[in-house]
Amino acid sequence: MLKTVSRAKGVWVLAEHKQGQLADISLQMVSGGRQLADMLNEDVCAIVAGNENRELADTLASYGTDKVYFLDSPQLLSYSAELYVDVLSRLIEDQCAGVFLCGATLAGRDLAPRLAARLKTGLVTDCVALTVEAGGSLVPTKATCGGKVYTRVSYLTSRPHLVTVRPDVFEIKKSSNVKKPGIISITPRLNGKEPRVKTAGFIKGDPKTIGIEEAEMIVAGGRGMGSADNFPVLEELAEVLGASVAASLQAVDAGWVSSARQVGQTGKIVAPRLYIACGISGASYHTLGMKDSETVVAINTDRHAPIFKMADVGIVGDVLEVVPAITNKLKAIAGEGSRVSQDKVADIFGSL
Amino acid sequence: MNIVVCVKWVISPDNAITVENGAIKHRGLYNAVNPGDLLAVEEAVRLKALGAGGEVVLVSVGPPSAEEGLRRCLAMGADKGMLLWDTAFENLESYTTALVLAEAIRHLSYDLVLCGQKSADMENEQVAAILAEFLDIPMVSAAVKIDITNRNDKVLVHRKLSKGNREIVETRSPALLAVEAGLNKPRYPNLRAIYAARKKEIKVYDMRGLGLEQEQAGVRGGKTKIMAHLPPRPKPKKLFTPDSRLSAAERMRLVMSGGVAQKQGDLLEGDAEYIASNVVRFFSEQKLISK
Secondary structure (H helix, E strand, C coil): CCCCCCCEEEEEEEEEHHHHHHHHHHHHHHHHHHHHHHCCCCCCCEEEEEECCHHHHHHHHHCCCEEEEEEHHHHHHCCHHHHHHHHEEEEEHCCCEEEEEECCCCCHHHHHHHHHHHHCCCCEEEEEEEEECCCCEEEEEEEHHCCCCEEEEEEEECEEEEECCCCCCCCCCCCCCCCCCCCEEEECCCCCCCCCEEEEECCCCCCCCCCHHHCCCCEEEEEHHHHHHHHHHHHHHHHHHHCCCECCHHHCCCCCCCHHHHHCCCCCCCCCCEEEEEEECCCCCHCCCCCCCCEEEEEEEECCCCHHHCCCEEEEEHHHHHHHHHHHHHHHHHCCCCCCCCCCCHHHHHHH | CCCCECEEEEEEECCCCCCCCCCCCCCCCCCEECCHHHHHHHHHHHHHCCCCCCCEEEECCHHHHHHHHHHHHHHHHEEEEEEEECCCHCCCHHHHHHHHHHHHHHHCCCCCCECCCCCCCCCCCCCCHHHHHCCCCCCCEEEEEEECCCCCCCCEEEEECHHHCCEEEEEEEEEEEEEECCCCCCCCCHHHHHHHHHHCCCCCCCHHHHCCCHHHHHHHHHEEEEEECCCCCCCCCCCCCCCCCHHHHHHHHHHHHCCCEEEEEEEEEHHHHHHHHHHHHHHHHHEEEEC
């Protein structure tokens, strides 16, 4: 059974930030961490790497952080797995952290298992729920088998226990009991070791050319678009949103769009944050390809189209009227020639 | 160029999976090579062809039935396989799986270790990183393009970030690369390759053969334990209500244009301007746009 080392305490959260702003995911982790800490009767400690910025401490405190540890070293400003593992594992051990919590972001998913290996302790990844059982043991739940199963996992080791949590599982919530945060500044010993993996550069993806499976937002056209000549209407909406254009099987078969942009059972499977289905009926061979989209907006003249069953916003109307109206409203907000899309989750510290 | 590829025989993601009494109903479920690992095998075979000879060795922790998966990978062009199995390995989790793999791999000579970023069944996404730590070699995750120059031991990798962005990283072999979709399209071996694969060697190693102790690799060596498998909770639909609190001007315009806004259940219809206002408001509420 679980042996809880009584000295190990505190819910520790790694705060991701970009350009001096805390990422939403970090505020989620602090909010969720606060709830967890209340159940365990412990403190929430936030770790801010590479930045000595007092406003961040107050912001973190307003969501329930008790102590903020600033790892003051310019080398830590951008994420490097090896540096972070060295510094964080030492901090977790020195401070006898109880639970270490971070978002299952690109950086979190890269860092957490390395930490688990270094600390020789248990990690449960990409969790969709956290519960605390009798005795204070943490039992996370994670999605497995492509989301078809929810699996509850317990830790067999003593603390620290590591968890990564899926984005948007925790709601961002201000704390009702805000205290002045304790601020501890640590100058980590970096060994002078050269990281074995070095960043050589970045390539920014253009929504017009990236594979639709990687697109964060998609504007898709189906048979209801009428002809290839009407697709520029979708391209304009895509442009202002920073989205990629895709299509249903019908539109591809009609030769209006290249098959590389086909969504569906015989095309690609996509799971973007936003999927706007224009003139698409929503037959199962299509929805199989986009059912995991976070948000679905559907526009169709047929109010009985099956797509409306899975749309978060269903619009009965003519795409050729509705889409330009949306585009114009968005353009008014963005200003000519720019995009409105907002970064929701920090990709990686301090990059792109 | 010697490449080790870690392969897992998983519950195929194409199955309709149900749970009962806290366990996955295994009857009728079929297995497959983990899709991410197939990418790794394909890449290993490709890199070997580019380099000057060498071997692609498959390593898999799994029961005897996993041999089918190894044969498939051998048919793709891998040279030989190592199947690691012991009754003590029945309930291995990520840490102990990595431990067992490391024991087999550390005695091999390799330039690269490749594996899928995560398994399609348990989706822990931990083995690759933990294995690299045990082998004490550099590790790169989310690899979608691999460039290896033979003359020096430099390895150039493109990592998949979100929104189609890429990070370019450099490291030196030996290194471990965890690969993701976008890397390549795994080949379908032809019949001749499938027959040839039957003659390739698969050696089975049990715990003693690997030099492991019961405490290390058995369930007691594990860091986490599965308590129960449960049915998933459905994702809640986002709340959207058309805003009837339009400004006076907009209401006037609606009345005058004769386009009265209607709602059928949750459906939005009527004047395009009215629809657009609601959609943009919804986007803003959902933080899809910055406003």
